[in-house]
Amino acid sequence: MKKFLLALSILTVATLFGCKEAKNEAAKPTKVTVMIYSEYIDPDMITDFEKQTGYKLQIELYEAQEEMISKLQTVGTAQYDVIIASDVVIQQMIHLGLIGKIDMEKIPNKTNIADQFKNPSYDPTNEYTVPYLWGTTGILYRDSTIDPMNVSYSMLFDAKNTKGNFSLLEESRSMLSMALQAKGFNANSTSKDEINQAVEYILQAKKDPHFLGFDGSVGGKDKVLSKMDWAAIVFNGEAMAAIDEDSTLQFAIPTEGSFMWVDAMTLSSKAPNPDGAYKFMNYILDGKIGAQLAKYINYATPNTKALEFLDKDFTENRVINPTAEEIKRMVFLQDPGDAARLFDEAWTIVKTR
Numbered sequence: 001m002k003k004f005l006l007a008l009s010i011l012t013v014a015t016l017f018g019c020k021e022a023k024n025e026a027a028k029p030t031k032v033t034v035m036i037y038s039e040y041i042d043p044d045m046i047t048d049f050e051k052q053t054g055y056k057l058q059i060e061l062y063e064a065q066e067e068m069i070s071k072l073q074t075v076g077t078a079q080y081d082v083i084i085a086s087d088v089v090i091q092q093m094i095h096l097g098l099i100g101k102i103d104m105e106k107i108p109n110k111t112n113i114a115d116q117f118k119n120p121s122y123d124p125t126n127e128y129t130v131p132y133l134w135g136t137t138g139i140l141y142r143d144s145t146i147d148p149m150n151v152s153y154s155m156l157f158d159a160k161n162t163k164g165n166f167s168l169l170e171e172s173r174s175m176l177s178m179a180l181q182a183k184g185f186n187a188n189s190t191s192k193d194e195i196n197q198a199v200e201y202i203l204q205a206k207k208d209p210h211f212l213g214f215d216g217s218v219g220g221k222d223k224v225l226s227k228m229d230w231a232a233i234v235f236n237g238e239a240m241a242a243i244d245e246d247s248t249l250q251f252a253i254p255t256e257g258s259f260m261w262v263d264a265m266t267l268s269s270k271a272p273n274p275d276g277a278y279k280f281m282n283y284i285l286d287g288k289i290g291a292q293l294a295k296y297i298n299y300a301t302p303n304t305k306a307l308e309f310l311d312k313d314f315t316e317n318r319v320i321n322p323t324a325e326e327i328k329r330m331v332f333l334q335d336p337g338d339a340a341r342l343f344d345e346a347w348t349i350v351k352t353r
């Protein structure tokens with residue numbers, strides 16, 4: 001009996017030990033999950049990253065910042081390692097506990113980040129973000145008689161000027177800020193009265209029979225390309241992709257102004273694979289890879305080393321790298337703090353009326 005009990009306990013310990021080993025084995029992450037805007041990475045980079053690191057790279061797509069945040073709040077952050085997020089929502093994501101501090105020691109290629117992208121207002125201590133790409137937002141249209149240097153928002157917001165179907169951008173803060181600028185206000189205004197006027201302006205555009213709806217930037221680009229739309233509000237990379245396919249298309253930063261944005265890589269607060277997340281961030285910040293990324297999706301890079309691999313056709317292209325004159329008309333959108341509620345209410349009115 002004694003012998004039997006001894007054998008049983010050895011077996012039990014061995015089984016437990018074996019199970020523990022099997023558990024450890026299962027817990028070792030094998031993939032990196034990145035949440036990112038659609039059409040925002042070169043598919044070749046996915047396979048290259050997998051080859052270099054041995055991790056599977058899983059890409060989860062979104063179209064607008066609000067959609068990304070509400071998805072994270074619903075499903076939780078434990079399903080993602082890296083979240084690509086725009087400057088304007090970074091503070092909100094920190095406060096909501098959606099992203100955590102990055103161990104910058106794990107990202108040696110951070111030395112490639114250009115000085116103007118260090119200590120940005122959305123992450124003044126450089127603890128939560130490393131930049132991915134930067135760009136702007138404007139109007140893509142099919143009309144060679146309209147000079148892109150002289151386009152006003154009234155081209156879309158004033159029914160007497162619309163010459164065909166158009167879409168507005170399905171991203172609340174971006175769209176409301178543009179409407180604020182169109183009315184002559186600061187894009188960062190938090191005045192209730194001014195935001196209400198911006199809402200009325202968008203509602204006026206919605207009444208135009210040419211208005212086809214709100215679309216993500218990729219959707220707007222596709223509609224202009226397929227001639228379903230005459231014009232759409234899109235990000236400049238999508239505009240460039242469209243112009244590459246159809247050189248008769250034009251892209252304008254409206255005379256009343258627009259904004260510049262930076263999309264940044266952040267670490268999900270419950271990242272199951274922080275090591276993989278850091279490897280992804282470091283991979284993107286490599287010079288050659290940064291250049292490949294910028295070129296493939298037509299956005300400007302915050303990576304100084306990448307600039308060495310990009311030719312003048314890219315760096316002097318005014319759609320991708322706006323001119324000094326256009327940049328003068330642009331602002332950075334700031335986190336609205338408590339006024340975020342005003343923007344949320346305003347957007348609900350825009351969408352429901």
Ligand SMILES: NCCCCNCCCN
Nearest residue numbers: 037038039040086235261
């Ligand atoms: N197709 C990807 C486009 C990503 C552009 N980022 C826009 C940031 C503005 N909130």
